[in-house]
Amino acid sequence: MPRAIIVGAGAYGASLAYTLIKSADDWNILLLDRAPCSPSVSSASKANSPDVQDAAEKSCLAPDAASFDINKIIRSDYTDKNYRDLGKEAIRLWRDEQGIWKRFYHETGVIFHSGRGSDTLCHGPGKGGATEKDRAYVQLGIRGAHEAEENVSDSEKLPAKAFHLQTPEEALSVFPELCRSNIGEGLSSIGSPLAPTAASDGGPRWKQDAYINPRGGWAEAAAATQYTLAQAICEGNSKGARERIKVVGDAQISELVVASDTSSSLSTRTRVIGVQTTKGDRFVLNDAEINDGQSTVVLCTGSWTRDLLEGLLPDRSEASSISKWPMAPSAQCVITIQLPKEIAGKYKGCPVLLNFNTGFYVFEPNHEGIMKAAIHSIGYQHPRPANNTVSNTSAPILQPAFTAGEQPSQSHPDLRMNGNAAPSNLAAAGLDAVAEEYIPATKLTEMLDELAEVYPEVAAYARDAIVTQSKDKSTSTKIVKTRVCHYSDTADENWLIDHVPGTDGLIVASGDSGHGFKFLPMIGRLIAARMGVSSPAIPPLSEHQAKVFSFEHHFSLTSLTDVAKTDSNRFKPASQTVAR
Numbered sequence: 061m062p063r064a065i066i067v068g069a070g071a072y073g074a075s076l077a078y079t080l081i082k083s084a085d086d087w088n089i090l091l092l093d094r095a096p097c098s099p100s101v102s103s104a105s106k107a108n109s110p111d112v113q114d115a116a117e118k119s120c121l122a123p124d125a126a127s128f129d130i131n132k133i134i135r136s137d138y139t140d141k142n143y144r145d146l147g148k149e150a151i152r153l154w155r156d157e158q159g160i161w162k163r164f165y166h167e168t169g170v171i172f173h174s175g176r177g178s179d180t181l182c183h184g185p186g187k188g189g190a191t192e193k194d195r196a197y198v199q200l201g202i203r204g205a206h207e208a209e210e211n212v213s214d215s216e217k218l219p220a221k222a223f224h225l226q227t228p229e230e231a232l233s234v235f236p237e238l239c240r241s242n243i244g245e246g247l248s249s250i251g252s253p254l255a256p257t258a259a260s261d262g263g264p265r266w267k268q269d270a271y272i273n274p275r276g277g278w279a280e281a282a283a284a285t286q287y288t289l290a291q292a293i294c295e296g297n298s299k300g301a302r303e304r305i306k307v308v309g310d311a312q313i314s315e316l317v318v319a320s321d322t323s324s325s326l327s328t329r330t331r332v333i334g335v336q337t338t339k340g341d342r343f344v345l346n347d348a349e350i351n352d353g354q355s356t357v358v359l360c361t362g363s364w365t366r367d368l369l370e371g372l373l374p375d376r377s378e379a380s381s382i383s384k385w386p387m388a389p390s391a392q393c394v395i396t397i398q399l400p401k402e403i404a405g406k407y408k409g410c411p412v413l414l415n416f417n418t419g420f421y422v423f424e425p426n427h428e429g430i431m432k433a434a435i436h437s438i439g440y441q442h443p444r445p446a447n448n449t450v451s452n453t454s455a456p457i458l459q460p461a462f463t464a465g466e467q468p469s470q471s472h473p474d475l476r477m478n479g480n481a482a483p484s485n486l487a488a489a490g491l492d493a494v495a496e497e498y499i500p501a502t503k504l505t506e507m508l509d510e511l512a513e514v515y516p517e518v519a520a521y522a523r524d525a526i527v528t529q530s531k532d533k534s535t536s537t538k539i540v541k542t543r544v545c546h547y548s549d550t551a552d553e554n555w556l557i558d559h560v561p562g563t564d565g566l567i568v569a570s571g572d573s574g575h576g577f578k579f580l581p582m583i584g585r586l587i588a589a590r591m592g593v594s595s596p597a598i599p600p601l602s603e604h605q606a607k608v609f610s611f612e613h614h615f616s617l618t619s620l621t622d623v624a625k626t627d628s629n630r631f632k633p634a635s636q637t638v639a640r
Contacts, residue, residue, distance in 0.1 A: 061086050063349050064591070065334060067313055068360035069093035069120045070127040071281075071580045071586065072569045074289040074358060077392045079584030081296040081305060083597035088344055089296065089305040091289070092335065095122035108467035110385035120166065120309040122287055125361055126545050129281040129424050130432055132577040133412055135170050137201050137222075137273055144204050146579060151275060153581035160291050161581050164284040167219060167252055168277040169234065169411040172201055173270035175418055176246055176513065188256050196289060197416060198224060198271045205273050219274035229249040234272050236409040246513025248414070274286035278412055278423050281577055288580060312338045316357070318637070330373075332357050332566040345565075355478065358567045358590055363389035365407035365570040373560070382576045386614035387556055390439025392545045393499040395507050397431045397522045398538075404429035406517075413514055431518060433511055435503070438573060439547060500540045547574045551617040557590050557609040567591060571614070 064080060069091055080087045097120045105432045114179035125509045128368060134154055136147030154165040174194040187347035205222035225231040231250035232240050249267040255595050289307070296305035317334035334344030361368050399407075404425040414421040419436035425434075512519035548570045550556055556571035569587045576583065589601045590609065607613055 061088055061349075061350050062354035063088040063090065063236070063345060064355070065215065065345070065357045066091045066360055066589045067093075067335060067344060067358065069285075069289055069307070070122070070125045070360060070362055070582060071285050071288075071577045072362070072572075072596065073358075073360035074127075074285050074292070075580050075584030076358065076569070076587045077296075077305060077584070078288050078292040079588050079598065080593070081191060081292045083585075083595045084588065084593050087304070089292075091305065091307045091312040092313070092337075092343065093120035093122065093307075093309055094312040095120045095125075095309055097307060108202065118361065120289075120307060123283060124544075126572065127281055127285040127577060128428060129394075131278045131360070131425055132281045133276070133414070133421065133423075134165065134279050134578045135276040135412075137170070137172065137205065137276070139200060139204065141204075142533070142602075143575070144207070144606070147580070149273050150579045150582050154279060159581070160287065161279070161284055164280040164287070166279070166424075167275070168409060169219065169272050169274040170276040171234070171247075171270055172198070172230075172416050173225075173247070173250055173413065174268050175187045175266055175415040175420075176249055188338070190266050192416070194269045198269050201273070203270050221275065222271055222273035224252050225270045225272060226548045231270065236279065238406045238408075239410050242515065242517050244513050244516040246415075246510075272411060276412070279578070279580075285577075286578060288428075290587070308343070309343065310339075311343075313368065313372070314338045315325065316345050317342055325363070330563045330566075332563055350565075354592060356567055356593070358566045358569060360569045360587075362570060362572065365548055365568060369568070371562070373563070383406045386617065387548050387550050389574075390549045390574075392434060392437065392439050392547060392574065394432060394505045394543050394545050395433040395504065395511075395522075396541045396543070397433075397518060397525070399429045399431055399518065399521065399539075401429060403517065403521060404431070407515065415510065417583075418510060420507070421516065422511060426544055431515075433507055433546070435510065439549065442619065499520070499544060504542060514558055528635055547572060548555045549573050550614055552608075552614075554608040554613070555586075556614055557587055558611045558613065559590070561611050568597065568611075580639065 064087060065075070066076055066089060073091060077089050077091055079172055080089055115565045134151060136144055136151055138144040153159055154161050155167065156162060174190045174197075176189075202222045202224060227249055227252050231247060232243075235243065237249075246268075250270045252267040254265055254267055258335060260613070292306060293305055297303045301594060313335050316330075316332050317338040319331035319333050333350050333351075334342060336342045345355050359365060359368065366387050366389065369385050407424050410424040412421065412423055420433065422433040423431060423625075426496070440596065508519050508522060511522070520538050527537055529540065550571040550573055553573035553575065554571070555569075555573070555576065558567065560566045560568055567587070567590060569583075569590075585598050586605065586609070588595075588598045601609065
């Protein structure tokens, strides 16, 4: 029977393991992760049957993985038809009452709004109101949402399809009643007309444009990822059946194991048959698996992928005008705020908000009263994701970088997370006390400014908490926390799911580009399809998917493609280069 050695227990690895267990009866699985397997699993997993709880305690999820997060946006709003269709299918699976993901999905809807374009927001586009470009974005999003959805039955039970928010009253109506008196002008100005003088000469005629897609929302990221792998373990190793899946934690990969007849430098191709860890443990295919033409090693290693490949295959990398390998880690900045019950309750059930001009987004509070916000941007080249296996390489630094609390800079090629304290000029209002170990204080300021536009009460509470935290270093519970979420970016934000050039038996599934998690219920199918798994439940990749997910496609790109459209919602400051 063929076997998949999967490296990485995040969204891609967990989804692939679950797919193979559910839809490919003849496959066995060995899943390795650098994080130790721990009984410290999500409460969502523990709330289920003893078998599932036991399986969950054998799952692994690294705390610095992108999937290890309280929530992620679930949406299908893409201009690219491939991702739009995949997004609708993923949401169908998130919503499925008979599936395993429903318990983690919150269909609050997602509002896409242009923002006020205020000059007071230092990173904003500086326009006086919504533009024709904003209106085109809104109309395109609504049109894509209204395309027919496949595999949808009982449509009368579904939320309404996307619709335009044309007046302040209509915008207000999509929020829970308790929240309506607490939203800021960054939301209340949706649909408000500009003064006639401001709208003259073909300029903007409204303060802000927006639409809501009720068929979307957010999911509990870490819990859903853990539970997916837990279900794979539970179903794959059910009583009375052979053990089909084994999960090994604390397995940091240091080498690829290759077939002896292909290890010579004279060989044109390398046959990968397993991996070796930093502890010296070897996990390899047996002779039958090596010769079956199907068994393979799959790297589902997220933002670690490029550094890992450069360390594992130093002499077999194909050159690219972007980098040695066509994916790059980028550090994204996130803020979380622990709200008291009296504040959190006002925002429960609010739609996810996404400003498509600045990239700022914010969620309703989760069940613990934690509100998360972030700015989806081109990110930072440094700090790089921690890697104890191979040294970070000399890839060109074409994204900004930062050290502890510093302003973004392109002059520090070797910066890491735990640098020196923030410079004194950034210490105002105690911002460096929160940001110094994690993100630039200026980025924290940007996020709080954006938050004040939509939820001023929450922003004020966060600022007060930051001042208190800066004065009382002994407090054990921080109200405001920051973290870095690492993406694996490709030049055009298409995923990379393909056989590694120059090798046999090695596949990479990476390049999430900040929009991979929402596809947790079905991205494993795409990876399995690239592996050549034969199953009625695993359709082959379409011709388009086979192309855009390939190394050949990504190596052909010469610069960062303009993805400032519904696909990405990624804000790119004009002062930053788009090539990397």
